[in-house]
Amino acid sequence: MKIYDTAQKQLVEFQPLNEGLVKMYVCGATVQDSPHIGHLRAAVAFDVFHRYLLAQGYRLEYVRNVTDIDDKVLQKAEQFDQQWFARAYYYEREFTAAYDLLNVLPPTYEPRATGQIPEMVEFIERLLSRGHAYKATDGIYFDVKSWPKYGELTHQTSEDALLSDRDLAEGKVDPRDFALWKFAKPTEPATAIWEAPFGKGRPGWHIECSTMCLRYLGESFDIHGGGLDLRFPHHENETAQSHAAGYGFANHWMHSAWVTLAGEKMSKSIGNVLGVQAVLQKLTPLELRFALASTHYRKNIEWSEDSIHQAQTAVKVFTDFLQKSVVSSQRTENREQRIENSLGFRIKDQGSSNDNLHSATCHLLPAVSGLPAKVVDALNDDLNTSEILEWLFKTVRSSEPVTEQIVSQVRATLNILGCDPLDPHWSMGDSNSDREQKLQQTIRELVGPKLLNREQARRDKDFETADAIRLELEQLGLKLVDSPSGTEIEFES
Numbered sequence: 291m292k293i294y295d296t297a298q299k300q301l302v303e304f305q306p307l308n309e310g311l312v313k314m315y316v317c318g319a320t321v322q323d324s325p326h327i328g329h330l331r332a333a334v335a336f337d338v339f340h341r342y343l344l345a346q347g348y349r350l351e352y353v354r355n356v357t358d359i360d361d362k363v364l365q366k367a368e369q370f371d372q373q374w375f376a377r378a379y380y381y382e383r384e385f386t387a388a389y390d391l392l393n394v395l396p397p398t399y400e401p402r403a404t405g406q407i408p409e410m411v412e413f414i415e416r417l418l419s420r421g422h423a424y425k426a427t428d429g430i431y432f433d434v435k436s437w438p439k440y441g442e443l444t445h446q447t448s449e450d451a452l453l454s455d456r457d458l459a460e461g462k463v464d465p466r467d468f469a470l471w472k473f474a475k476p477t478e479p480a481t482a483i484w485e486a487p488f489g490k491g492r493p494g495w496h497i498e499c500s501t502m503c504l505r506y507l508g509e510s511f512d513i514h515g516g517g518l519d520l521r522f523p524h525h526e527n528e529t530a531q532s533h534a535a536g537y538g539f540a541n542h543w544m545h546s547a548w549v550t551l552a553g554e555k556m557s558k559s560i561g562n563v564l565g566v567q568a569v570l571q572k573l574t575p576l577e578l579r580f581a582l583a584s585t586h587y588r589k590n591i592e593w594s595e596d597s598i599h600q601a602q603t604a605v606k607v608f609t610d611f612l613q614k615s616v617v618s619s620q621r622t623e624n625r626e627q628r629i630e631n632s633l634g635f636r637i638k639d640q641g642s643s644n645d646n647l648h649s650a651t652c653h654l655l656p657a658v659s660g661l662p663a664k665v666v667d668a669l670n671d672d673l674n675t676s677e678i679l680e681w682l683f684k685t686v687r688s689s690e691p692v693t694e695q696i697v698s699q700v701r702a703t704l705n706i707l708g709c710d711p712l713d714p715h716w717s718m719g720d721s722n723s724d725r726e727q728k729l730q731q732t733i734r735e736l737v738g739p740k741l742l743n744r745e746q747a748r749r750d751k752d753f754e755t756a757d758a759i760r761l762e763l764e765q766l767g768l769k770l771v772d773s774p775s776g777t778e779i780e781f782e783s
């Protein structure tokens with residue numbers, strides 16, 4: 291598979307460092323405010339990649355962090371008279387809800403920055419001892435002059451280009467230097483201050499990610515990803531400090547493009563952000579997911595009435611096609627097969643390995659064979675979404691007769707985009723499951739008296755009567771499943 295490595299500025303053949311295992315780190319949210327669709331675009335872009343890696347049979351160690359301590363979190367919390375950690379947690383939950391709503395698979399692990407402060411302190415001590423950091427009046431800084439390769443990620447060499455305007459502080463020697471540690475200020479809450487041998491304080495943003503990469507993925511790993519706006523200074527600084535500490539760090543870099551409004555990047559500072567809830571007034575979650583997943587991840591998505599309409603049309607075309615074609619074949623599938631087919635994965639028994647780091651992804655076994663060759667070629671070409679869409683539209687419009695194989699290829703392809711309309715994920719709360727619930731309710735009302743009689747018989751240890759009632763219901767196609775929490779009725783197919 292070829293991916294575009296933004297550090298090398300070219301397509302490269304992707305080979306993981308460890309056979310069969312991909313270690314990937316993607317910068318997650320700074321949880322200071324509600325997510326907007328620009329944030330979700332990055333999550334969806336890496337989710338498509340995540341899904342395709344799984345479909346190829348790789349095991350994943352995929353880490354996406356939560357930045358829960360940061361200047362912005364502290365400032366906003368103070369402004370709204372909140373505890374900073376309560377604010378961070380509140381918005382972390384909003385982000386999680388938005389990821390879940392859009393069918394973004396969870397990463398293997400999602401560490402919070404505040405959970406790794408001792409490791410960050412250790413990292414900073416290592417940089418100090420290697421001569422790549424210094425102590426100033428207001429904190430510990432990375433010494434950019436001590437690292438001649440600074441600028442290698444973003445290919446910037448001139449000192450002017452490398453100035454970071456976000457992090458201007460008085461104690462710096464060189465304006466390019468950046469804070470690894472910020473000493474405690476009397477105005478800051480005591481809960482945001484940690485002990486360190488070089489002085490009490492809290493970490494800078496960049497050291498958080500380098501430390502979480504090291505702790506959860508090791509000294510070297512395959513892919514570091516994030517939104518394009520993080521390339522500089524965040525990722526440049528991460529690279530510099532991790533390399534200066536003597537670690538191999540990321541083998542490849544991938545960056546997803548922006549969502550733009552009237553040509554401008556959606557951003558808090560410009561004030562043109564579209565919150566998830568506002569967008570969902572016009573689109574269903576599936577349509578929003580499609581709008582975000584169907585543009586190549588390195589191209590900007592210009593958000594407009596037009597792009598909304600296109601997503602809605604496409605989702606309708608695929609939904610109509612599948613509803614027409616799948617109805618007959620579904621009757622013969624059992625429930626587990628149906629879920630498996632819609633996920634595009636085989637469900638393997640997870641056993642008791644839930645404490646294993648890999649368990650979140652390991653139990654999903656790939657069904658890459660379900661993908662047509664054309665789509666595999668397109669995915670291997672740096673996730674070439676436009677070719678995938680071309681194949682999808684051509685196939686649903688021109689396939690006559692519609693075979694089971696075509697249906698499963700369409701679904702497997704849509705599943706890589708996270709957009710299979712028959713994925714049970716999208717049916718939560720829709721009219722079909724409402725209908726099923728109503729049906730269950732009606733049957734309960736009709737057979738309820740019989741069930742009560744049977745329960746009484748069981749309590750009286752009159753098993754003859756209890757079994758007779760069970761038999762009577764089974765003849766109607768209703769199977770009774772007893773459990774400590776009660777008796778469930780299952781429809782036999």
Ligand SMILES: [Zn+2]
Pocket residue numbers: 316317318499524
């Ligand atoms: Zn980061």
